[in-house]
Amino acid sequence: MPTTLVNTNPAAGSPPSDNMRHGQNYSFYLRKQGITVPPLMYANLIASATSRIIIWDPYIHDADMQIFSNLNHAVDITLLTHGSSQSWPPKISNIVTRIKQSVPDEFKENTSLSALYINKDIHSKDQDDSWLFHDRFLIIDDSDFYIIGSSVGYHITATQSTGIMEISSDLDKTIIWDAYNETYNQAVSDGCQYNLQNLL
8 A cells, every 4th residue: 555645845745735635547535633724735736727627516505615716817607516496596696796795806707606505495315316416426527527525515614624636537437427418407407507708
């Protein structure tokens, strides 16, 4: 079993600059005694985006939208999550408010938002066509794919241990991409979509 960790910080002997332990494709944040700084890898991935960010996560909350303060470019943001007809209107209102507060002013005019949800009023876990999902994914610029061990909020606070797996195989990326698009299209078909052309 390999024991050498990749250290992303050039200073010898110092912890990685994003507070994660890095393997070849998997990075892990260990929340233990004395660790008070949050993991930063998710935020760094957001910062690396130049065209599009897709967050496919069943538990997206408005407080998580502060992650977009890390943007370095105007991008198209897509959020795909769970919701219900009753909970969605106030939820998307709060999400939009927090995103507008978080995205740097110089990128707001050219940053768009598409937020969709699988409606649990229509698709329940007991149905054959539930469309509900558990895993979390982050896709950067339609090319960099990550399986995320926990929802966004755990990547912006020092709360719990969590990890991020980078997907390098083209076949694996295709499986995720096809599943994402099928789920996305179902949300569109159900009329569960909210779009903003810009954040002004």
